[in-house]
Amino acid sequence: MTALAWFLVGALGLVGLAIGSFLNVVVHRVPAGRSVVHPPSACPRCGNRIRPRDNVPVLGWLLLRGRCRDCGEPISPRYPLVELGTGVAFALVTWFVLDALAGERSTLVLPALLYLAAITVALGLIDLDVRRLPDAIVLPSYVVLVVLLGLASIAEGDWWPFVRALIGGASGFVFYFALAIAYPAGMGFGDVKLAGVLGLVLGWFGWGALLVGVFSGFLLGAMVSVLFIGLRLATRKSLIPFGPYMLAGCWIGVTVGGPLFSAYLRLVGLS
Template structure:
């Protein structure tokens, strides 16, 4: 049954990924994500249904518009495929759990925010703020289904705690971190803490670690200078994913190494 769940979530990721391409393109510009229908930005021809099949259409068209032969960015199939892989891995890790819908939604949001931040160095409120409401509702449903109300309290405390941590960093280092990152921190902290304190601690630490590694790599390859603005949202999102995936076993191993676990 787990195989069926993983495959179903992977298929869902392909379909949602196609929509996320629209979100990534339109939300930063303040445009509607539902109208008008998708069209080639060069010739204006609307996409046919057969040209809107995730990944496959891009391969069949060889990455070009059917009408004007303008190139179509490889990012479109990568977003679709990346969303599919992320949702499939989420389903594989969490299984048939009441909390799965909350993390599937967070995974979709993460893909959109990472792509937008890389493009525009922004994490739009239009995506982040509604995600607090959707995430809270889905986590509430999960807590009600399992009776683990302490997890819901932990989510509230963890979300507020990570928000405050990032807020402190943003105030201490003006310009080094945007308030979009602060808002995202609260959303990630809420989800990570629902799973456990270990996931929250590991996800928060991994976010800073990934961000530091990326910064050093950019400096070493001279793709950025010390004053270059580097989007931090993707590092936070990768860190959160690591917290979900390995937070509990890493914390257990650390406690065992310190002799604090029986």
């Protein structure tokens, strides 16, 4: 990659740190139905507002040695980990678009993938915490991704990826809706709505990405469930959130779904 491309990787990684700080607020407040902009962040124990200098992503936590400046109570390491994880995710997504996709797809798909990275962090953590995928995040994502993927298709001068994205979104929604109707105990309607969002992105990248992304979500969910049951961390009746596996499967589909599907077709003699 060029020096400019590496600069963008680093710069957007830093942006990701700041986004991660905001996502900590989203993960904490959205499930409770609270505003993410008011009131300002405060220590959950003593109630004192966090000073701006202490709100610097990761660095603020390190300088405070993981404790509140006012009451001295520990601050969960989850906060800097979410910030750092989001920063790393933004850097990796930027590298993927500018390097791995270079010459193949429009780099204007980057905003859509960065948005997907942000909601992956937020929805994954919320689902693990409270077993929900809030409409406040999922439903606006349809509009955001339709717009961003549409702009990427315009940049490519080809509307077919956008049409394919709409088909993928509708297919994902209908498929998961059918599963939820057939087996309501194992599939929630939050998963159904998320499936439509992920189908938009996977469809834009191709049929192979869509099929691999959906299959990978189920495979990951099954593997982790079997592992948890084997380690007696869960039982067959335990409610295990499926959203994180759907999101992980989507990223597998986006990054390697096309090549994997092509390799499978060659293996079975269909290509």
